[in-house]
Amino acid sequence: xxxxxxxxxxxxxVRTGLVMILSAAEGVEVVGEAGDGDAAVRRARDLRxxxxxxxxxxxxxxxxxxxxxxxxxxxxxxxxLTTFDHDEYVFAALRAGAAGFLLKSxxxxxxxxxxxxxxxxxxxxxxxxxxxxxxxxxSAEPAGEAPPGVDDLTEREREVFAELxxxxxxxxxxxxxxxxxxxxxxxxxxxxxxxxxxxxxxxxILASRWAGQxxx
Numbered sequence: 613x614x615x616x617x618x619x620x621x622x623x624x625x626v627r628t629g630l631v632m633i634l635s636a637a638e639g640v641e642v643v644g645e646a647g648d649g650d651a652a653v654r655r656a657r658d659l660r661x662x663x664x665x666x667x668x669x670x671x672x673x674x675x676x677x678x679x680x681x682x683x684x685x686x687x688x689x690x691x692x693l694t695t696f697d698h699d700e701y702v703f704a705a706l707r708a709g710a711a712g713f714l715l716k717s718x719x720x721x722x723x724x725x726x727x728x729x730x731x732x733x734x735x736x737x738x739x740x741x742x743x744x745x746x747x748x749x750x751s752a753e754p755a756g757e758a759p760p761g762v763d764d765l766t767e768r769e770r771e772v773f774a775e776l777x778x779x780x781x782x783x784x785x786x787x788x789x790x791x792x793x794x795x796x797x798x799x800x801x802x803x804x805x806x807x808x809x810x811x812x813x814x815x816x817i818l819a820s821r822w823a824g825q826x827x828x
Contacts, residue, residue, distance in 0.1 A: 615731040618644045618659060618688075620652035620675065621667040626716070630665060630693075630723075637724040649673025656687050662731040666710070668694040668701050676704045683709030683810050691730045693718075697738070706817065709810030712736035733797055734781050735813035761807040769806070772799040776812065777819025 617634055619642060621627040631642050644659050646652040650672040656664050664682060668675040679690045691712040692705040705713050711730040714723065715738050726736040765773060768789075775785040782796040789796070800812060809815050 615640045615728055616643045616661040618656055618661040618664045620646040622647050622670045633720045649678040652678045653681055656682055661688050663727050664690050666690050666692050676708050679710050680708035689730045711811045714738050764806045769799050769803050773803050773819050776816045
């Protein structure tokens with residue numbers, strides 16, 4: 613499957629470099645570029661890429677607002693890529709529904725892998741921010757309370773939800789639960805719908821928090 617990517621960054625040199633990296637990867641096609649948030653939203657609606665690689669700080673509309681708009685309308689998945697390792701950006705991106713968050717210092721292989729994983733319906737987080745995100749998520753919820761909507765999950769959906777909390781891919785979940793990747797993807801979609809979540813990454817964080825409460 614060819615992964616179709618739109619690159620949104622207001623710095624032309626950075627944008628050109630990202631396009632070069634992605635275009636050189638097998639099975640990845642850069643279908644467009646955008647230099648500001650408004651253009652990112654407009655071009656994504658026109659081109660319908662699988663993934664938008666989204667900068668945070670951009671003119672007109674910032675990347676967080678653009679992400680929220682695209683995800684809420686089901687236009688495409690968003691992988692946020694920024695220079696700034698600030699918690700406010702991480703949490704804002706994930707609340708907006710970004711499927712992933714990486715720093716611009718990421719190497720080419722991980723960038724391409726991140727785009728492919730997000731296009732496949734999976735999530736990706738910069739390793740350095742993952743513990744902080746989970747710790748903040750756990751402390752934000754009163755202990756002992758199940759996330760809203762969990763009671764509506766079927767037994768199999770609960771199993772998939774729990775595996776999401778361990779950060780497993782669809783393929784890994786399928787192997788563990790003896791399911792096909794397509795079946796896992798269907799269950800993940802149902803979990804997101806029932807829990808009113810915008811992304812798999814949000815589900816993974818929620819599942820980690822739920823598992824932490826259950827163990828206390």
